[in-house]
Amino acid sequence: MNKFRRSSAVWQSRPSALWHVRRLPPALSGISRTLALALLAVSCAGESNGGPNALRIPLINDPILNPVIAPDIGSVLINKVIFSALVRPDENLRPVPDLATSWVTSEDGLQYTFNLKPGVRWHDGEPFTAADVKFTFDQIVDVKSGTRLRSDFAAIDGVDVIDSLTVRFRLKKPFAPFLALLGYNAGIIPAHKFRDLKLTDATEFNRSAPVGTGPFRVVQAASGSAIVLERNPQYHGNAPALDQVIFRIVPDVNAQVAQLLAGELDIVPIEPANLPSVERAAGVTVVRNPIVQHVYVGFNQMRPLFKPALVRHALDYAVNRQAIIDGVLKGAADLPRGTIPMVLTDFFDASLPAPTFNPESARTLLANAGWRSGNDRKLRNAAGKPFAFTLLVDKGNPTREQAALAVQQDLRQVGMDASIETLEFATLVRDRVLPGDYDAVLIWWTTPPDPDQYAYYASGQDNNHVRYVNARADSLLAAGRATLDSVQRRDLYNQFQRVEMTDPPVLVLFYPRELLAVNRRVDGLPALGLRDALRHAERLSVKR
Amino acid sequence: MTAFLLRRAAHALTVIFVVCTVTFVLVHLAPGGPAVLADPKLSSEEQAAIEERLGLDRPVVMQYGLWMARVARGDLGESFLYEVPNRRAIGERLPNTALLAGTALALSVLLGIPLGLWSAFKRGGWVDRVVSGLAFVAMAVPTFWLAIGAIFVFAIAIPVFPAGGASAAGEAGGLIDRLRHLVMPAIVLAAVTTAELLRYMRSSAQTALHQPFVRVVRGKGVQERIVAWRHVLRTALIPVITALGIQLPRLIGGAAITETVFAWPGLGRLGVQAALGRDYPLVMAITLFVSAAVVIVNLLMDLLYLWIDPRIRLEA
């Protein structure tokens, strides 16, 4: 007993004598040594891709590799490289031949006959024929197929195969945007891969093994990771310069920028907020291309607040667009003159004056509409009700959120009380915008390379969610849609632009430019938005 | 012993059933509908067609019955967003998550347990103080901040490691390439787990150290090193294994944010994107899968307890 107590006392006072302090226990030292070596080996080995003849582009999500049912922009982008269409937009956004070599339009504009390129083969070697075109468009107009393109082609009555290289479209009425839409998202899919198989059931095709006629074909698809495309040796156009195009799945734009700066990506669409980070990097250049898009604040004209055209006209003067373009967008946008984007030069009247920022005019117009500011600098009508509303904006996009804040501040200067509510995009659209349950919303339309905006701003149309009603605009838009003569069309749309000056359907904030951060080694990129540039993927190359 | 196992298995099945039901209720209580219906260009006709195809127009109770029947068969439904069977979607991502979680776990065990043990033996020594201090800080650092910082420093400022992804696609992505991509996400993910394991190990080893049997073993003249590794470790491991069990869900499904910042193609990220896109079937499938995995691993760990601590074996 005594012996033990004495021993324990010894241990308590001098434990270190029994534990070798200076040396790590062997197990620990062995492990740490191995770890250190491994870390060293791993960090020194391997070089990042400086040399491969490949272009690396990011996507946010796993794409659906089928242009007819693809629901998101990422899928649309990659499908433009895999699948050719009948036509494609050139540098001026006019349709030029792709799978079709020439076409004839009937006098009444109701029939389009296309002659197809001979000798074209699908990625699996099968021959491409008019039957594939008919199959594609039959699927596109069939509501049950899962199609996402139906509204674009609602004018199609039927498609006929005249012979293996000739196909005819019959339209229900004259439809001027038809050619532009054919070159927009309507990639042609092979009939022979879908015998007895619904488009939405073709998992292998949609996920990893699509078959198209584009300059590159899919060789590998790792979920969440990357889709690897390699050159199509049988491509029907000019031989592609690149060996590979790789679409890497990177869900977050900041992670995309990080990979671009580290040399692992070549073309990244960025937000203006990323500009300072990207402009510093030596190997990166920023491209600002105008695109067919208008960003606007839509005021719900079912609400008595916004119904009078005078009020909306006043709002046009109340917002300082130039400050937003300079401050929020860092100059990567153009001042708007109506809803038709400036880049459609064939139809845009650039002689019209851009809207000026003039709060005084705004206040005058508002006073005429019955809104006066009191001592508290808030606008009130005769009944004393304040001019207050909620502005919705989609969450997660710093550019639009900042723009909304700027709009809020500008409107506060004229006495309006705008509060901002951010919502997730899907909720915003489905629960508020589509049912018309909102006051104002900051949103945008990306439109095909055609000035037709009938669906968006003609009264009673599906996409006219601001419920704009203007009889003159209706007749102009309807006529513009049905007139095939380009000179006449131009005149009609110029008149529409003028109507918009005094009775604006929406408050157009700006025409954004698409910002692309591009690795300097990339060559041959057309001066178009990325989705149209990728339709010329065979021209892209990298300097080595 | 068999009775014990059967009881645990029945318990596990009950838990999975509860998770199944609660997820279904949660997902279907959520306001609004799936994001596939949120395209501003969809006409009402197209919307109706999509709803019919996805089975959204059926009464909720019927949808529940169909869902449970499917699960019993092992069919986890089909994703709205990707038009793929969920089993396939999960199966494609699982190896990546397993790799990342496994590596992080291995790192934290290899670092946390020996360091914790050492800290317990050399309480107050410089190793103890430095390591404890680091652990404190590591547990307070937000993972995404660490991730962003790591990418900034080690991928861009000093280009040592790649900035994201699981491999350099398109090349012959060999083993070294994959390892390079694994290093930073695994270390970031392991930071918190290592710190927690270390502290658990330290405190439970301290408790074990003062058990009477240690005095006996020391009194027999056994080397301190063997006292540490063979005797104290085994006893001290039990609470640590419990702690591991609690960490496991975080590693399996909760690495979503790390996976997003590093663009790692894992299950966590898939789950978050499915939730944001209101992809009901995929959300339910992933929740079910992850919770089933955790439950099964806990079951296995109970078996591990039996092996490690004879007292429990006798009790059972």
Place this chain on the structure above:
Amino acid sequence: MTVDARRNGSTFRRRAAIAGGTLILLALAAILGPLLYDTDPNVLDLSRAAEAPGAAHPLGTDESGRDVLGRLLAGGRVSLAVGFAAVACSALLGVSLGAVAGLGGRRVDGIIMRLTDAVMSVPALFLIITTLALFGTSVVGLVIAIGCTSWMGLARLVRAELLSIREQTFVEAARALGTRSSSLLLRHALPHLLPSVLVNLTFGVGAAILTESALSFIGLGIQPPAASWGNMLTNAQSYLYASPWLALYPGVMIVITVVAVNILGDALRDAAEPTEF
């Protein structure tokens, strides 16, 4: 033993003092900040985006031209408030469910334990993200979501204590005398439990702050333009390579706060459960 106990006592006091002091300082700064430092943290000034620290803005401006110090203070207020509220919510749930499980019969106990296991088997962050993504975000929703995923440890604690007290003889005696066992158990259990519960809650605050910042980071927590340390980090990301200090401030604040909370919790635990030898 005596030597250690003395060291233990003074260490505790020292650590608790440092940690508590830091927290009180932070809380004061957050609450009183706007009175002493009068800047609207939400005023945009796009022409002065991402400025370095200067006279007008002691810590510089963020990517929208807003004053960083003001936003840090405002964000601190929000983060701390959410942290405490979430912990209160989890305490309510945990203690009540644990009490019900401990006091009720075996059936009730079994049901509650199954529920606990079910909630524990799903990763907390994933569950919260899913819930918030499905139901929309709001501060109340955030607090409830975090609270509903962190009550389990507390419930088990309370239940275990109640079950162990039950077995003791004085309870049998009291029952024989006709005293309602539940009130008796609660009266005896709660004081005993208080230290452990307090420790649990203290660590819970740190965890809640980390969770809130992670959620705000991915856009499901505090919504802009309201400031929160988490969403300040989100916005700072895009400016990372041009103005890295913007990402440093909020992260450092989070670390300091959580470390202080954890030190406090540790010190409380050492005092409450003197198992340190």
